[in-house]
Amino acid sequence: MLFGRNKKNPIKMADRGVVKWTYSTCGYCSTGCSIEIGSNAEGKPVASRGVAGADVNRGKLCLKGIFEYEIFEATGRGKTPLIRDKIHNSYQTSDWDKALDKMAAEIKRIQAAYGRDSFAIVSTGQLLTEEFYTLGKLTRGVIGTNNYDGNTTLCMASAVSGYKRSFGSDGPPGCYEDFEHTDCLIAWGSNLPEQHPIIYWRLKNAKEKRPFPLIVVDPRVTIFAQFADIHLPITPGTDVVLQNALIHVILDEGLEDRDYINVNTNGLDELAQEVRNYDPCTAAKICGIDEDTIRTVARLYAKTDRAMSIWTMGINQSTHGSDGVVGINNLNLVTGNIGKPGGTSLSITGQCNAMGTREWSSCSGLPGYRVLEKTEEREEIAQFWGIDPEFFPKKRGLTETDIFPAIETGEIKGLWLIATNPMTSMANTARIRKTLEKLECLVVQDSYVDVETTQYAHIFLPAGTWAEKEGVFTNTERRVNLTRQVQQPYADSKSDMQIFNELAKRFEHGQKINFPEQPEQVFEEMKTLSKGRLVNISGMTYDLIEQKRGIQWPFSQAQAQQGGNGNQRLYTEPATFRYADGRAKLIPLPFINNNEVPDEQFPFWLNSGRLVEHWHTRTKTGKIGNNNKFSPIPFMEMNPDAAEELSILHQSYVRVVSRRGDAVVMVMLTQRVPRNMVFIPFHFFDCVNRLTLGLLDPHSRQPAFKQSAVCIESIDQNLAAQLNIESREY
Numbered sequence: 001m002l003f004g005r006n007k008k009n010p011i012k013m014a015d016r017g018v019v020k021w022t023y024s025t026c027g028y029c030s031t032g033c034s035i036e037i038g039s040n041a042e043g044k045p046v047a048s049r050g051v052a053g054a055d056v057n058r059g060k061l062c063l064k065g066i067f068e069y070e071i072f073e074a075t076g077r078g079k080t081p082l083i084r085d086k087i088h089n090s091y092q093t094s095d096w097d098k099a100l101d102k103m104a105a106e107i108k109r110i111q112a113a114y115g116r117d118s119f120a121i122v123s124t125g126q127l128l129t130e131e132f133y134t135l136g137k138l139t140r141g142v143i144g145t146n147n148y149d150g151n152t153t154l155c156m157a158s159a160v161s162g163y164k165r166s167f168g169s170d171g172p173p174g175c176y177e178d179f180e181h182t183d184c185l186i187a188w189g190s191n192l193p194e195q196h197p198i199i200y201w202r203l204k205n206a207k208e209k210r211p212f213p214l215i216v217v218d219p220r221v222t223i224f225a226q227f228a229d230i231h232l233p234i235t236p237g238t239d240v241v242l243q244n245a246l247i248h249v250i251l252d253e254g255l256e257d258r259d260y261i262n263v264n265t266n267g268l269d270e271l272a273q274e275v276r277n278y279d280p281c282t283a284a285k286i287c288g289i290d291e292d293t294i295r296t297v298a299r300l301y302a303k304t305d306r307a308m309s310i311w312t313m314g315i316n317q318s319t320h321g322s323d324g325v326v327g328i329n330n331l332n333l334v335t336g337n338i339g340k341p342g343g344t345s346l347s348i349t350g351q352c353n354a355m356g357t358r359e360w361s362s363c364s365g366l367p368g369y370r371v372l373e374k375t376e377e378r379e380e381i382a383q384f385w386g387i388d389p390e391f392f393p394k395k396r397g398l399t400e401t402d403i404f405p406a407i408e409t410g411e412i413k414g415l416w417l418i419a420t421n422p423m424t425s426m427a428n429t430a431r432i433r434k435t436l437e438k439l440e441c442l443v444v445q446d447s448y449v450d451v452e453t454t455q456y457a458h459i460f461l462p463a464g465t466w467a468e469k470e471g472v473f474t475n476t477e478r479r480v481n482l483t484r485q486v487q488q489p490y491a492d493s494k495s496d497m498q499i500f501n502e503l504a505k506r507f508e509h510g511q512k513i514n515f516p517e518q519p520e521q522v523f524e525e526m527k528t529l530s531k532g533r534l535v536n537i538s539g540m541t542y543d544l545i546e547q548k549r550g551i552q553w554p555f556s557q558a559q560a561q562q563g564g565n566g567n568q569r570l571y572t573e574p575a576t577f578r579y580a581d582g583r584a585k586l587i588p589l590p591f592i593n594n595n596e597v598p599d600e601q602f603p604f605w606l607n608s609g610r611l612v613e614h615w616h617t618r619t620k621t622g623k624i625g626n627n628n629k630f631s632p633i634p635f636m637e638m639n640p641d642a643a644e645e646l647s648i649l650h651q652s653y654v655r656v657v658s659r660r661g662d663a664v665v666m667v668m669l670t671q672r673v674p675r676n677m678v679f680i681p682f683h684f685f686d687c688v689n690r691l692t693l694g695l696l697d698p699h700s701r702q703p704a705f706k707q708s709a710v711c712i713e714s715i716d717q718n719l720a721a722q723l724n725i726e727s728r729e730y
């Protein structure tokens with residue numbers, strides 16, 4: 001049968017017997033899609049669908065969101081607390097009281113013996129904001145350790161640090177709607193179609209309606225690079241050189257926005273002096289982009305009315321991560337592209353609540369973007385919680401990447417990991433394993449018991465996940481969105497917030513400070529603390545958030561009363577940056593290449609990152625058939641010419657070796673990577689992070705996951721196949 005031109009053949013969805021849809025926000029990436037979870041007559045989640053009226057995703061979901069309802073019952077969920085029996089070195093099931101009593105006793109014992117900071121806490125970007133706030137209160141106000149951080153140090157720390165250095169505060173100034181106004185977009189080290197498929201769809205849609213040049217800076221020919229008008233295959237780790245060269249051309253040719261610079265910035269002279277050293281000819285030799293292209297891109301970016309930059313891990317995960325972010329901000333400030341529609345510097349965040357943890361978790365400071373270094377901010381929070389301000393440290397403690405070395409040196413004796421799996425996700429996992437084995441007490445709090453890190457735990461606490469709980473997430477464009485509870489936490493697991501509340505009761509301060517039981521009561525506390533702050537959420541309520549399908553901060557009570565929406569952009573008015581004089585800083589960025597680079601012994605760059613179908617360490621997507629089937633075993637992208645030279649065949653197994661260790665992977669031949677580079681997704685246990693070096697950025701302490709050097713050896717194919725099949729089984 002023929003259909004008319006405009007007639008659509010509707011896709012028939014299998015009838016799963018849904019009787020109720022519950023409003024939620026996707027718990028995977030930071031795009032922040034509004035999602036509804038369908039439950040059947042027995043109350044079991046059996047479907048997910050995108051919410052049509054939601055501004056972010058307009059009814060769409062990617063393949064992670066579509067199958068997300070399956071995570072509740074995926075194999076390996078933690079059912080009850082476990083305590084390791086030292087004599088038999090096996091885990092015994094426990095009840096909650098016993099496990100939490102033991103945990104509190106261990107924390108007290110370690111702190112009494114070795115000092116308050118000898119017990120460290122590392123959390124995540126994947127809890128609800130109310131949970132982050134509660135954990136912050138517990139850590140800063142009750143337990144009182146200063147060695148408290150999140151896995152966001154592996155992820156967004158460089159963006160946070162770069163925003164603070166340039167603008168005086170964290171907080172991405174733009175939004176997705178900027179795609180609809182921009183005249184030119186540079187994407188730095190971001191593979192949007194795979195990692196943020198719905199943001200990519202928004203960008204593609206905008207570009208189809210109103211074409212603008214898209215420039216992708218990435219050493220790999222990603223799907224995004226294939227879609228770009230100009231692809232800049234940069235030499236790994238040298239983005240700062242390209243940024244300096246672009247600014248060199250802009251200033252040399254008088255293309256800067258003098259009016260904007262005069263009103264809004266400090267430091268032009270120092271910046272101008274530094275970029276003089278980066279003429280396109282010199283820069284080309286370092287960053288691998290030819291001088292004419294550098295000039296073309298600089299002119300394109302500076303001459304249009306509205307130009308914007310987005311970036312993700314290709315920038316952040318580098319020894320120049322923080323500088324790379326400042327470099328992007330420099331470029332936007334000299335061209336007058338901050339705070340205007342289509343002119344912005346927008347960090348694409350990673351985890352569903354990478355923003356919520358920055359705003360409210362107290363990891364690097366105190367709630368609501370307050371810092372430990374300011375007396376008045378310490379006093380404000382101490383008074384609000386009802387404790388002595390002297391209980392707070394006066395400056396930030398160690399980051400996650402410094403906490404692990406401090407365990408090695410014996411400074412830290414106890415560790416509590418909440419929703420993060422460092423045995424797979426941190427660099428040089430052989431070293432991480434040895435480090436975890438040194439701990440007197442390791443507590444792992446996770447929704448799944450089969451995560452690799454649990455093997456080293458003395459106490460395991462099973463947590464509810466995603467829509468087994470209620471609360472909010474903040475996405476890339478500062479939009480606070482809601483998850484309603486679809487069902488109770490699995491088996492005998494508890495919500496993370498309940499776990500925090502019950503642990504608090506076991507400490508003296510925890511009996512004094514109020515720990516509300518309901519998430520919305522916690523949200524009310526945060527609202528009060530947000531008044532007059534950059535991160536003002538005081539106009540929001542759960543019902544209003546659901547009704548509007550998410551609200552961007554700042555959103556004051558006055559805005560709510562007027563029936564308005566949140567602010568789409570920051571710094572829209574002149575001289576409103578967060579430094580005392582309202583001006584942003586232009587910061588000179590000298591480049592010193594301290595990376596591990598390929599040499600004769602280790603001739604390949606090792607690049608690592610993600611795949612659309614998998615989420616991080618696969619604790620969820622590894623168990624969902626429709627996600628896992630696309631890449632059930634580790635593989636490595638390798639250039640066919642390089643493989644031919646080494647007589648390596650497509651789909652054969654090889655041993656990849658670095659100065660840290662080795663890994664066995666299957667080779668996929670593809671032109672996506674250049675001759676001198678291989679790429680391995682980081683989703684698999686005992687794989688790429690056995691090899692990575694993870695040198696740290698000096699400002700953010702974020703590891704350079706994307707730059708290591710390796711060599712490749714052929715191996716016995718039968719043995720290798722066996723190894724890989726074993727690693728596939730959970």
Ligand SMILES: Nc1nc2c(c(=O)[nH]1)N[C@H]1C(S)=C(S)[C@@H](COP(=O)(O)OP(=O)(O)OC[C@H]3O[C@@H](n4cnc5c(=O)[nH]c(N)nc54)[C@H](O)[C@@H]3O)O[C@H]1N2
Nearest residue numbers: 189190191195236237312313314350351609610612616706
């Ligand atoms: N499907 C899926 N989506 C996700 C995630 C997931 O696990 N799975 N994780 C989420 C999280 S937490 C994050 S942080 C984001 C990450 O999102 P992305 O940063 O987009 O993803 P990555 O694959 O880590 O890295 C992006 C690109 O950086 C490039 N790159 C490597 N070195 C350099 C360099 O020196 N310069 C430049 N310019 N580029 C370089 C790599 O080749 C790679 O293509 O994704 C989020 N979304």
Ligand SMILES: Nc1nc2c(c(=O)[nH]1)N[C@H]1C(S)=C(S)[C@@H](COP(=O)(O)OP(=O)(O)OC[C@H]3O[C@@H](n4cnc5c(=O)[nH]c(N)nc54)[C@H](O)[C@@H]3O)O[C@H]1N2
Nearest residue numbers: 155419420421425445446447463465608616617619682705
């Ligand atoms: N080589 C290399 N390594 C990398 C990267 C890279 O690009 N290359 N990227 C880095 C980046 S950007 C990131 S963000 C990290 C991510 O690294 P991790 O944070 O270690 O990875 P996840 O698998 O997301 O770990 C989250 C854990 O939380 C659990 N969980 C899920 N929901 C809940 C919940 O509600 N409560 C509790 N308690 N637990 C829950 C999951 O089961 C899982 O074990 O990896 C980093 N590592």
Ligand code: SF4
Nearest residue numbers: 026028029033062065
């Ligand atoms: S794009 Fe991100 S937020 Fe949206 S459905 Fe996919 S994983 Fe979820």
Ligand SMILES: [Mo]
Nearest residue numbers: 154155350351
């Ligand atoms: Mo991340």
